Amino acid sequence: MTATATREATVFVPGHITGFFSAHHTDDPTTTGSRGAGLTITTGVELHVRRGPTVTPEIKLNGKSISIEAVDNVIDILEIGDINVTAQTALPLGAGFGVSGAMTLGVAFGSNAVAAETNTRAESALITAAHCAEVRAGTGLGDVVAQARGGFPIRVEPGAPHVGQLDGITATPRVEYCSFGAVSTESVLNANTDVLTTAGEQALKTLQATPTATQFMTLAYQFGVETGLLTSEVQEVIADVHTTGGTAAMAMLGNTVFALGDDLSAAGYDPVVCQIHNGGVTIQQQGSNRVGDQCNPQTIEHSS
């Protein structure tokens, strides 16, 4: 990178919906995290990251300047310095889709992509920094590691890469959701955490014995009921979905209801429709590195 050049990168981070979880706090953010399971979805956050002497340091989300504590933390941990981030998402904020985790992970990967080569880090270091940044901010325990992995992640052991342990369900169902916005964190703080931990750990054990999409939905639904976390809007939708023979559950934690296949639309709702996201955080464009030609496997020839 020359002194005057502006380097740019575009990063995509999938949204993440947690179906059930148990929280695990330690004195060390790398070993702090959550067990549980959820789905990463093709609806996510796209970040355009720029760095250079003429770039204004600013973080924007959907056109507005925004301050996110976890993003500030990751800029601090990775010593990123001045950076310009323009992010776009169709996901509602605070509604259980891991937008703050996506912003944090996206800033970590994006800033790495525009760094001078000698400052480049491997993926595990970036994920660890983003995970610790979210844990310190108190805004997430398991979103970052799930969003870095992608797919249909099971959080088997809590914590950062090489500390925690991830697995996955192989299914790739269509996903539907309806969101009514943010959920009051008060309701969670008032929830009995012993009940939450017991319910989350029991659900994980059951899912590991039969790791299927159907089992996941049943367990996510039961977790919402057992922990008393369901909002009235979510309860109403779940009841309608049950009437038509489907299963729906609440995104933990947001005033959002989700289902697989067409379980929400079959019950008369008009949900957002997306898919399980194959793979995790991705750098889509980086400097002039990407030529963009498509793979052409027909021409296995040597013409020297």
Add this chain to the structure above:
Amino acid sequence: MTATATREATVFVPGHITGFFSAHHTDDPTTTGSRGAGLTITTGVELHVRRGPTVTPEIKLNGKSISIEAVDNVIDILEIGDINVTAQTALPLGAGFGVSGAMTLGVAFGSNAVAAETNTRAESALITAAHCAEVRAGTGLGDVVAQARGGFPIRVEPGAPHVGQLDGITATPRVEYCSFGAVSTESVLNANTDVLTTAGEQALKTLQATPTATQFMTLAYQFGVETGLLTSEVQEVIADVHTTGGTAAMAMLGNTVFALGDDLSAAGYDPVVCQIHNGGVTIQQQGSNRVGDQCNPQTIEHSS
């Protein structure tokens, strides 16, 4: 699954090119594997897997019946029983692209997707089975775990999931390759394995300090030179690429040369062009589970 139904699934597994490696053998296939680094590519193997009482048990690759020891092993380990697999690939066999690893991993994931729900396994169990199947067959040490992960994988610690440890380079360069077919395994057996281990471990250490695409290519090139594994065809192409200021290296182990960006085409070759594959093995279709609608993030509405 009813007794008469045929269940079907389509699975994609990316190809994997190893740039450098060191081999690590133990008495246990889960702890046996390789350290090193490579790239997973968008050219891969697509498997169509069918199961049911009227299905003929057969494994076909590019229209021909084929017997692959690692595939037989994974069918045995996972107690898959009768299965019909029709696989297609544009990758040459035995040429350093991990086709046998792809077939093995694809059969593990595909057979799981068509299994009765009570026999479903989580991803780590399937990857472990495929890894052990390849190790037992002696046809691969690190392809399966790399192909399950996708991206630009660094194999930090050898072995199956939750035993070995993976990391990644964040770059997403365009990849070019020219293949001259299979390499004689004799040349590898005749190579000094101490030299190979020393070269591979030193390369890994250097890459971890500066995990960039450019560094990877330099190390992969040096590994080929230091271990004496380069074939005469590969040597010739590498020399041409150096003349035009590029870097190329040999796929370990195949008579194949690869480069990033346009380094092969700039030297006058007509390579196959592909990209780093985002994400690893993927189930593309499974029974009637996939509705196929695209995500429509504009319609965040609730119309009950």
